[in-house]
Amino acid sequence: MPSFDIVSKVEMQEVDNAVNQTVKEISQRYDFKGSKCEIKLEKDAIKLLADDDYKLKAVVDILQSKCIKRGISIKSLQYGNVEPASGGMVRQAVDIQQGISKEKGKDIIAVVKESKLKVQAQIQDDQVRVTGKNRDDLQDVIKLLKGKDLGVELQFVNFRD
Template sequence: MPSFDIVSKVDMQEVDNAVNQTIKEISQRYDFKGSKSEVTLEKDSIKILADDDMRLKAIADILQSKFFKRGISPKALTFGKAEPASGSMIRQIVTIQQGISKEKAKDIGQVIKESKLKVQSQIQDDQVRVTGKNIDDLQEVIKLLKAKDLDVEMQFVNFRS
């Protein structure tokens, strides 16, 4: 029976490259001269530390543009709330989404069910498997999900016929 998996994976090497490019641009920009702003990559998040709110927003914009240039969707980033840090600095944590959450997986399953196509979807940990008798139906599901805006970056892998 033909099937495929819907996953949400981010290439961490590309994330590392985007963060390094952001750090390099911050060090070269005139408006950041004398600033103690920094960007650090942790396991599955990015920590932004800035002097003030304006610089924090500028760093976030730079980071998003670098991610976009490296082919990583902005949907893969979840910006946390800006909070005060020590020494009159502002900190913001940016979470990198790996995998599809249960709520988003249920939304994907609901969209597939409402399409009235003859396919079944099942949630497996952090991915969704879609099976059907007809390959054309599976391709219709992919087309449908790409057209919908579900606030999650999706890749379609393991297409088996």
């Protein structure tokens, strides 16, 4: 039976490159002269530290533009709350979403079932597997899911006949 997997993965090397480009641009920009803005890439998060809200928003904007240029979807970045830090600075954590959560998996399965196509969808860890007897039905599911905005960036991999 033909099948494919729906995943949501982010290439961490590209995230690292985007963070490094952001750090470089911040060090060169005139409006950041003398400020203590920091960006640190941790395991599955990016930590932002800036002098005030304005500079933090500018850092987020630069980071987003660099991510887009590197081919990283903005949907995979989950922004935390802006928190005050020591010395009158502000801090924000940006989580990098890897995989499809159970709730999003259930949403994907609901969309597939609503379509009335003759396919089965099941959650497997952090991915969703769709199987069916007909390859055309699977391609219709891919087209359907690409047209929907489910809040996560979806990739369709492991298409097998």
